[in-house]
Amino acid sequence: MAKKTENQAKNRHVCSLCGGTDFIEDSKRGERVCTSCGCVASDHEMDTGPEWRAFTAEERNARARTGAPATLMIADKGLATTISWGNRDANGRSIKGSRRAAIYRMRKWQIRSMAHGSKHRNLSIAMNELERLGSQLGVPRDCKETAALIYRKALDKRLVRGRSIEGMIAASLYLSCRIHRIPRQLDEMTTETRIKRKELAHSVRQILRYVNVKVPLPSPNDLMPRISGDLNMTGRAVQRATSIIEEARAEGLTAGKDPGGLAAASLYIAGILENDRRTQREIAKASNVTEVTVRNRYKELVNSLNITMEP
DNA sequence: AAGACGAAAGTGGTTGA
DNA sequence: TCAACAACTTTCGTCTT
Numbered sequence: 501m502a503k504k505t506e507n508q509a510k511n512r513h514v515c516s517l518c519g520g521t522d523f524i525e526d527s528k529r530g531e532r533v534c535t536s537c538g539c540v541a542s543d544h545e546m547d548t549g550p551e552w553r554a555f556t557a558e559e560r561n562a563r564a565r566t567g568a569p570a571t572l573m574i575a576d577k578g579l580a581t582t583i584s585w586g587n588r589d590a591n592g593r594s595i596k597g598s599r600r601a602a603i604y605r606m607r608k609w610q611i612r613s614m615a616h617g618s619k620h621r622n623l624s625i626a627m628n629e630l631e632r633l634g635s636q637l638g639v640p641r642d643c644k645e646t647a648a649l650i651y652r653k654a655l656d657k658r659l660v661r662g663r664s665i666e667g668m669i670a671a672s673l674y675l676s677c678r679i680h681r682i683p684r685q686l687d688e689m690t691t692e693t694r695i696k697r698k699e700l701a702h703s704v705r706q707i708l709r710y711v712n713v714k715v716p717l718p719s720p721n722d723l724m725p726r727i728s729g730d731l732n733m734t735g736r737a738v739q740r741a742t743s744i745i746e747e748a749r750a751e752g753l754t755a756g757k758d759p760g761g762l763a764a765a766s767l768y769i770a771g772i773l774e775n776d777r778r779t780q781r782e783i784a785k786a787s788n789v790t791e792v793t794v795r796n797r798y799k800e801l802v803n804s805l806n807i808t809m810e811p
Numbered sequence: 812a813a814g815a816c817g818a819a820a821g822t823g824g825t826t827g828a
Numbered sequence: 829t830c831a832a833c834a835a836c837t838t839t840c841g842t843c844t845t
Contacts, residue, residue, distance in 0.1 A: 792837070
């Protein structure tokens with residue numbers, strides 16, 4: 501802990517999720533991305549406050565000149581200004597001569613600068629969908645922002661071609677949840693969209709393969725709060741379960757196993773050890789696996805870690 | 812009677828030729 | 829594209845508390 505604080509003092513940019521200190525900077529886009537977990541670093545957020553000082557309300561009002569903060573979740577990042585088609589100025593007077601020609605040129609360039617018209621359209625639809633799906637699943641803002649970034653990158657790599665926007669958004673959001681360690685499983689994405697599980701899983705793999713994001717493997721510990729919450733288990737039991745998972749990881753027992761099953765089994769064991777027992781059925785139901793899987797994992801864990809099942 | 816256990820067959824996804 | 833494979837599920841009969 502002391503070390504971490506020291507680290508933070510030395511280097512202002514520490515990933516708030518994984519504690520990593522290496523970032524890829526993409527100054528063109530104004531992004532700083534953590535190399536170990538792929539999240540958009542939160543301590544590099546744009547400072548949306550004013551750069552001037554004001555001591556009275558009048559001063560503040562006189563100097564304020566900014567709008568809403570920039571965000572990745574709006575197709576043009578919320579920074580649009582449009583030049584209207586009417587040849588009249590703000591007061592309704594008509595504009596004449598060279599001034600009029602200048603405005604004509606400005607309009608032309610503004611439209612040309614939106615040359616990626618289809619991309620822009622795609623993004624508007626996609627960001628709408630992200631907003632909808634995100635709130636449906638109760639995902640925090642940060643996480644939606646990261647999903648938006650992943651989607652933009654996927655779009656740049658032309659991964660969206662031939663796939664549905666909805667599917668790619670769901671995939672981006674799923675990966676973003678994994679980065680932010682928010683337990684949302686593939687199945688939850690499919691219940692809120694019209695996407696089939698298989699298609700979604702494929703999109704997820706495509707993104708992992710072609711887009712430069714590091715996504716941590718789903719860990720049983722991420723699921724723990726959720727499952728134990730459903731079962732109203734005590735903090736001690738949950739802690740015990742977490743440490744069992746850590747031991748299992750150290751022994752290499754977790755590779756290739758369904759994290760749900762592992763979380764379930766460790767909670768079952770911890771429940772018995774800490775006198776907060778739940779039946780296999782209850783645990784299985786809460787963690788979306790079968791009793792059989794709970795049993796198998798539980799047997800494995802007990803045998804390999806030499807746990808004696810005495811309360 | 813409810814819960815735990817384990818065998819056997821079936822399912823969906825991954826991997827490597 | 830296909831077969832082999834590992835993990836997980838379903839089902840069901842038996843044992844334990």
